[in-house]
Amino acid sequence: MSNEIERGIISRYDLKKKTVKSGYLMMIVCIILLSLTMLYPFVNTFFTSLKSREEIFKFPVPFIPKIWLWHNYELGWNFVNVVQFMKNTLIIYAGNMAFSLLFIGIAAFALSHLRVPFKKFVQLFFMSTLLIPPATYMIPNFLNLQSLGLINSYWAFWLPAGANAFNLLLLKSFFDGINREMFEAARIDGASEFKCFYQIAVPLSIPIIATLLILGFSATWNEFYWSSLIITDKSKLPIAAAIYKYILYQGSLIPWNVRFAVLTMTMVPPVIFFLVFQKNIMRGLNVSGVKG
Numbered sequence: 010m011s012n013e014i015e016r017g018i019i020s021r022y023d024l025k026k027k028t029v030k031s032g033y034l035m036m037i038v039c040i041i042l043l044s045l046t047m048l049y050p051f052v053n054t055f056f057t058s059l060k061s062r063e064e065i066f067k068f069p070v071p072f073i074p075k076i077w078l079w080h081n082y083e084l085g086w087n088f089v090n091v092v093q094f095m096k097n098t099l100i101i102y103a104g105n106m107a108f109s110l111l112f113i114g115i116a117a118f119a120l121s122h123l124r125v126p127f128k129k130f131v132q133l134f135f136m137s138t139l140l141i142p143p144a145t146y147m148i149p150n151f152l153n154l155q156s157l158g159l160i161n162s163y164w165a166f167w168l169p170a171g172a173n174a175f176n177l178l179l180l181k182s183f184f185d186g187i188n189r190e191m192f193e194a195a196r197i198d199g200a201s202e203f204k205c206f207y208q209i210a211v212p213l214s215i216p217i218i219a220t221l222l223i224l225g226f227s228a229t230w231n232e233f234y235w236s237s238l239i240i241t242d243k244s245k246l247p248i249a250a251a252i253y254k255y256i257l258y259q260g261s262l263i264p265w266n267v268r269f270a271v272l273t274m275t276m277v278p279p280v281i282f283f284l285v286f287q288k289n290i291m292r293g294l295n296v297s298g299v300k301g
Contacts, residue, residue, distance in 0.1 A: 059077045062265065065265050095248050114210075120132055
């Protein structure tokens, strides 16, 4: 059994050189500074949520509160129905992923392993839509949904999710790497194309599907503009739109420390979700670029 250690980008011999060592230390310092700048907003929001109103408006503002007021979270929880808005967000997310993975998955599989007329033109068409700014087709989407009577319903989220060009191209790129002989053998055994899709392609695509689920969760959790435009019933709002309307836009009656408490509560779920599944993101993106 070999005891060799895999060589990294910079070996121990390279680190003995002063120029390499100084450059390596500089990169480490830059990474630490970048990490601190990214963590500062989260940590500052959390500490501010535990301060009193006097501490927030004190100059200079203390970074760490002298007295940690945990009841700010209770006040924020009672002021805004966080559970209901989180539930709405999860319903939208579940529908988005169901429509996206089902319809886009079948379309990607067809473009990758079936004989589709004008296949290259269709792929080029979907790829070209990624170059169009989202603001340009927001009004046409709204008018189409209005004519269908889908305003103030979750279908206004689910139907557009079934035509996501980015997810289509990402899934197709992964399906291209699956050996075609597996599908040919299944067809010889009498399997239909749909059976090849859900019994062969889907199980082999778990990494990229997990990646799409994570990216979809982040997009749904942070969406507020489109939901503010099409949802008129406040009880159906997702969490981001509710925070904008109740905390940022109409939050003059809410103390600042309670506002930050609500913001902290809404930041925790996506952070935990990302920390738990971060390995799946890198694995899925790396595997999608491998051509077998």
